[in-house]
Amino acid sequence: MIRYALSCAKDHSFDSWFQSADAFDKLKAAGMVTCAICGSGDVQKSIMAPPVRTSSKDAPLSAPSSPAEQALKELREKVEATSEDVGENFASEARAMHDGTAPERSIFGEAKIEDAKALIEDGVPVVPLPFGPNRKTN
Numbered sequence: 001m002i003r004y005a006l007s008c009a010k011d012h013s014f015d016s017w018f019q020s021a022d023a024f025d026k027l028k029a030a031g032m033v034t035c036a037i038c039g040s041g042d043v044q045k046s047i048m049a050p051p052v053r054t055s056s057k058d059a060p061l062s063a064p065s066s067p068a069e070q071a072l073k074e075l076r077e078k079v080e081a082t083s084e085d086v087g088e089n090f091a092s093e094a095r096a097m098h099d100g101t102a103p104e105r106s107i108f109g110e111a112k113i114e115d116a117k118a119l120i121e122d123g124v125p126v127v128p129l130p131f132g133p134n135r136k137t138n
Helices: 021-029 067-082 090-097 113-121
Strands: 002-008 013-018 044-047 084-087 107-109
Touching: 002 021, 002 067, 013 067, 084 090, 090 107, 090 113
Parallel strands: 084 107
Antiparallel strands: 002 013, 002 044
8 A cells, every 4th residue: 555645726735545556546547536525536746754643642643634634524424324335246237226126225335437437428426435445444
């Protein structure tokens, strides 16, 4: 996993985690990397320095270090509390709800990029989340 500091054309700054540098490039090329604040797709990597602890008395690693991280933590908690995790069945469940063959409900899970693009092209309302089901956030 790699964490990038990102910024959009409107100078919003935010961080996001990616499986690899290659994964970032593929997701960006597919239009799946957007500003966490305004939703703009015009996102670039920013210069970032690694965090350095100066003493053992620093804040615990589990505490959010910024208002954006706190908002992300709260968003994840709300999604997990109000939605069903359908895991790798996300694309088929979303399509079934759209087609009327499954009851409508809030869901989240995982989808391959090509499956997510097909859902969007077919008018199925989906949105990427800034966290994954197996990814720990502060």
